[in-house]
Amino acid sequence: MLPPRYQAKLDQRRSTESQKHQTNFPDWSALIPVLPAGGPRRDALQAEMRRLIETRVLLPGQKLPPSRELAQRLKLARGAVVAAYEQLAADGFVEARTGAGTYVAAQVPEHAALKTAPLTPAKTGPTLPVPGKLGSGTVDDKTLRNLRGLFREALLRPPPGFLHYGDPFGELPLRREIVDYLRATRGIRAEVDQVMITSGTQSALSLIARALLPPDSRVWVEDPCYPQALNLFRSLGLTIVPVAVDRDGLDPAAGVVAAPEAEAVYLTPSHQYPLGTTLSMPRRLALLDWAKGAGAWIIEDDYDSEFRFTGPPLAALHGIDRAERVIYLGTFSKALAPGLRLGYAVLPAEVVETVHKLRDLTDRYPNPLIETVLARFMAEGQYAAHLRRARKRCRMARDALVEGLSAAPLDVTIPDQGLHLIAHARNSALDAELQRLAQAGGLASRRLSQMFLKAPAQQGLVIGYSGFEADVIRAAASGAARAIASAGIQ
Ligand SMILES: Cc1ncc(COP(=O)(O)O)c(C=O)c1O
Numbered sequence: 001m002l003p004p005r006y007q008a009k010l011d012q013r014r015s016t017e018s019q020k021h022q023t024n025f026p027d028w029s030a031l032i033p034v035l036p037a038g039g040p041r042r043d044a045l046q047a048e049m050r051r052l053i054e055t056r057v058l059l060p061g062q063k064l065p066p067s068r069e070l071a072q073r074l075k076l077a078r079g080a081v082v083a084a085y086e087q088l089a090a091d092g093f094v095e096a097r098t099g100a101g102t103y104v105a106a107q108v109p110e111h112a113a114l115k116t117a118p119l120t121p122a123k124t125g126p127t128l129p130v131p132g133k134l135g136s137g138t139v140d141d142k143t144l145r146n147l148r149g150l151f152r153e154a155l156l157r158p159p160p161g162f163l164h165y166g167d168p169f170g171e172l173p174l175r176r177e178i179v180d181y182l183r184a185t186r187g188i189r190a191e192v193d194q195v196m197i198t199s200g201t202q203s204a205l206s207l208i209a210r211a212l213l214p215p216d217s218r219v220w221v222e223d224p225c226y227p228q229a230l231n232l233f234r235s236l237g238l239t240i241v242p243v244a245v246d247r248d249g250l251d252p253a254a255g256v257v258a259a260p261e262a263e264a265v266y267l268t269p270s271h272q273y274p275l276g277t278t279l280s281m282p283r284r285l286a287l288l289d290w291a292k293g294a295g296a297w298i299i300e301d302d303y304d305s306e307f308r309f310t311g312p313p314l315a316a317l318h319g320i321d322r323a324e325r326v327i328y329l330g331t332f333s334k335a336l337a338p339g340l341r342l343g344y345a346v347l348p349a350e351v352v353e354t355v356h357k358l359r360d361l362t363d364r365y366p367n368p369l370i371e372t373v374l375a376r377f378m379a380e381g382q383y384a385a386h387l388r389r390a391r392k393r394c395r396m397a398r399d400a401l402v403e404g405l406s407a408a409p410l411d412v413t414i415p416d417q418g419l420h421l422i423a424h425a426r427n428s429a430l431d432a433e434l435q436r437l438a439q440a441g442g443l444a445s446r447r448l449s450q451m452f453l454k455a456p457a458q459q460g461l462v463i464g465y466s467g468f469e470a471d472v473i474r475a476a477a478s479g480a481a482r483a484i485a486s487a488g489i490q
Pocket of ligand 1: 134202226268301303331332333338
């Protein structure tokens, strides 16, 4: 038996809780956690609700709770809520329907912060593997078997960080492996302390941009540009400076004309995304020179250099940087699979501490279990063997794709690196139409023209060939070629 005063308190608590659960409205007191104590409460409520509507937390057509209920929950006078609703209605954010209550208006202005947000809506759920789709991993059955064994072992003897908090830059064994790998294959000399494991390039880019580039900083980007990076920079309020790309890659001279004092440049020097060109040595030197003089950061995205099919691998830009201006980004999304969410950044010593602090505040540290597995995978030579197999399979898939497309009225550039190719449209064909026809034939693609910013848009399809057997890719490409040819496109 509880003492009567506790019993009374408990009864009261239960009764308010059950009242809360009887309503169909969300708990507004949670959505509007703090109304400033000073100033008119009505104004504070109205401003908060406006924010929730503008940022799409409350959606057009959604019913608002009756003013009496909201007043009770927020411990406000009902008059204050009524006045806030009236003001929102006058401003066009809500509409009162006689006898039916108040609703979020069908058309509401967007919050300024959302206007610079990514142009395409975030995807939900795994995307289906359709031949031609970019970004399919290169894990084969053997690699999967090896990884399975390593995961089992890692769970038998979990790494320390799996059960406790770890280092914001990640587990040391993996960072050591990456240092060795980069020295041997990319000509990069880095200390373990400079290597930060991230969940892919995207998270590295986000951390670096937030740590080093205040809003309004100017960033040169390649034109055309990798949309994920571009949209991220836009969402952070950075000023985008498109710099044209030709067969020698991004032209630093054009960047200097457009924004000589830019704070950073983001580029894909080994294999320009999407065009596939390589930044020439004179331009590499010019870019490094400019960055040194301007005190700008060079963000080098080296996303697919593991897949070089002919000739020796090209050294990374980082390898010839003597002024510590280059931030190098690598990823396992292509070399293994995007689902691992593993990448890394090599940071100049000068920014290590700043980025380290931000990483700790952002998501603390990367997943130690996966890091441990990958470190073992690399240390035991399985990664190198995987890459040899993957390179071979991808080259075969590339050739099969080219073969399948040969019947289409397209000019295909055959890349000697990477996991995608470009099929250029001939004459006046538009890539929107080509994409539709290719899709009908069973081949996925992206429209090249959509990746251009200021430079005249080229029409063409960007088609991936990783993650599929050659036969499957060839059949899909032949289907696409037939569909395009039979539509009468020349
Ligand atoms: C240019 C470029 N950079 C980086 C990546 C990899 O991104 P993440 O490591 O975030 O998966 C991709 C993947 O498609 C890419 O095309």
